[in-house]
Amino acid sequence: MDPRQARTRTALRAAIYELAAAQPITEVTVAQVARAAGITRDTFYRHATAPEGLLAAFLGEEIDALMAPMESLPASSGTELSVFDEPERQLLRHVARHAEIYRNAMTPRLTGPVRDTLVDRIEAGLLAHLERHAEIAPAAQPGIARERHFRLLVAYAGGGTVSAIEAWLREGDLSDVDAAARTIIAASPDWWLGRA
Template sequence: MDPRQARTRSALRDAIHTLAAAKRIDQVTVAEVSRVAGITRDTFYRHAATPVRLLADVLGEELDETLRAHADLPAHSDSTLSVFDESERDLLRHVAEHATIYRNSMHPRLIGPLRDALTERIEQALAHHLDRHPHIAPPREDGITPERHVRMLVAYAGAGTVAAIEEWLRSGDLDDIDAAARTVIAASPAWWLGRS
C-alpha cells in the first residue's frame, strides 16, 4: 500500500472508531465518516461500500492481528487449561477494548457485517486448528462428507462463540475477562479443548 493510501486508511480507521463509539453504527453516514476523516465521498467509496462495512473491515483487520498470534496452537495442552484459553482471552480483550463500538452495533444482535466478520475470523482460526490436528475431531457420521463434517463443527463453535460474546456485551459488566473466557470454554465440547 502506498503512503497516501495508508494515510487515508488510517484516517478512515480513526474516523469510524470515533463515530461508531459515539452513536449507533446504522446511523453513521458516509458524509460524516468522510468529514471526520478529511476525505471526499469518492475516496470513501474506494475503500468501503458503507460505514457498517468499513467498521466490519477495520475491526476484522484488528481481529486478524489478535488471532494471528494464536495460529499454531498445539492439539493438547500441557496443563488443565484449554489450548484456547489465551486466544479466548485475547478475543474478549479485543471486544472489551471496543465495547462501546460493539454495543452501538447491536440491535439486539450484532449488525450483519460485523457479526459476519467476527464469526468468519473465529471460524477461520478453528478450521486452521482442525486442519493441523484432524485427529481431535469426533467421528464423522455416515452421509456427511469429510469437508461438510469440518464445516459443521467449525460453524457451530464459531456461531456459538459469537452468540456468547453478544450475551456478554448485553450484560453490561466486561471487567472479568477471565471469567467470561472460562464460561465460553466451559460451553465448548471437550474434544476441542485439548486439556491434559
C-alpha cells in the first residue's frame, strides 16, 4: 500500500471510530466521515460504500489479528482450561476496548454489517479449528454430510457467542472480562473445549 493510501486508511479508521463512539452508527453519514478524515466523499467511496461497512471492515481487521493464534490451537489444552480460554478473553477485551462503538451499533442487536463481521470471523476460526481437529466433533446425524455437519456446529457456536456478547454489552459493566469469558465457555458443549 502506498504511503498516501495508508494515511487515508489511518484517517478513515480514526474518523469512523470517533464518530461511531459518539453516536449511533446508523446516524453517521458519509459527509461526517469524510469531513472528520479530511478527505473527499469520492475518496470515501473508494474505501467503502457506507459508514457501517467501513466500521465493520476496520473492526474485522482487528478481530482477524486476534483470531490468528487460533490457527495453532491444539485439540486439547492438557489442563482444566479450555483451548478457547485466551482467545475468548482476547475477543471480549476487544469488545470492551470499543464498548461505545459496539453499543452505538446496537438497535437492540448489533447492526447487520457489525454483527456479520463478528459472526463471520468467529465462525471462520472455529471452522478452521474443527477441520484441523475433526476428531473432537460429535458424530454427524444420518443424512448430514461432514461439511454441512461442521457448518451447523460452527454456526451454532458462533451465533451463540455473538448473542452472548450482545447481552454482555447491554448489561453495562464490561470490567468482568474473565467472568464473561468463563460464562460463555461454560455454555459451550464439552467436546468443543479441549479440556484434559
